[in-house]
Amino acid sequence: MSPRHEGVRGATITGTGMYVPDRVLTNADFESMVETSDEWIRERTGILERRISAPDQASSDLALIAAKRALEMARLTEADIDHLIVATTTPDRVLPSCACTVQAKLGAKRAAAYDVFAACTGFIYGLGIARGVIGTGDADTVLLIGVEQLSRIVDYTDRNTCVLFGDGAGAVVLRPCAPEEGVLSVSIHSDGVLGDLLEVPAGGSLLPASHQTVEDRGHFIKMRGKELFKVAVRGMEESLRRALDLAGMEPQDLDLVIPHQANQRIIEAMRERLGVPRERLVVNIERFGNTSSASIPISLDEEVRAGRVKPGTRIGFVAFGGGATWGATVSRWTLAVPRGAPAAVAVGAAPEVAR
């Protein structure tokens, strides 16, 4: 995507929220399910435990809680939302979209609601869309949610994948800001040739659900982990460098780097290549595992609520996922333009005006 143009208004995150289900599945729990060990999982992935949804919780239920928390922080209500975007690979149903389901539960009647399907990079894709629709003036308030219930599509007899994934939701509210603040750059990429590195083979138009697809375990995630590992490190490094270039920054200029939490070793390899100091890297994979499109907004919310994000903090988000898709954004944390003010005003210390 091109760098910011003069006169186009910016978009900034003004509220964050997250939710993870209560149930914890530890590495020790897997030792009785498949041939694995706490030591292997810990050393090869960095994961110690992950959260698993209750049987009666759907993705939209997780999303709803995260969304309400983000709206509360932004001091906005469901009636303010112009666009409601859900990044997910695990919607409640194939049809309608998860976003429409969240819209109904939230009562966000005015919103245009739609899903973004870019696997673990979905939140970054959504941020690009949110920045675009706010920048052009098509929307003033965007609610962007990353939510996954990967436990629903993980094969708990496949040790290559079942230990990796968890459930959770993260949400952000975006509002207009001055052009040089907020989301400064977005760099997104994909390569469909790599599609079979990470796939759920059945349940779509190619292999509709049948007794055979169920028998073949075709509705579960299949992953070629080693190959994915290599392209993930390279893709994450390249896209973050590109986003930094577009923002006129170097890796050392970032105060925080929030990567998608797929594997501690992927994150560390990327960090080394970029030369980012370890203390600026946000890692919580040990508690949540890989929550796909939810991992970045969950991490962001934890950082915001811990007081580690302040006005002026420069943050890089970076992800790689199935598709293959990958991408990065660079943002400068700021405050939104007050309601009714011209779009391109300097922001300074202007607070978001409460309703």
Ligand code: UT7
């Ligand atoms: O979020 C989307 C993007 N996802 C990713 O980017 C994931 C990328 N890939 C990875 O994170 C890693 O490749 C994995 C964690 C999936 C696997 O780690 P690895 O170091 O690449 O292991 P491997 O696949 O090369 O497997 C090494 C060995 C194999 O045994 P043999 O063939 O050497 O006898 C596997 O069968 O480890 C075995 N193995 C396990 N052993 C114990 C695989 N999974 C397990 C397990 N417990 N859970």
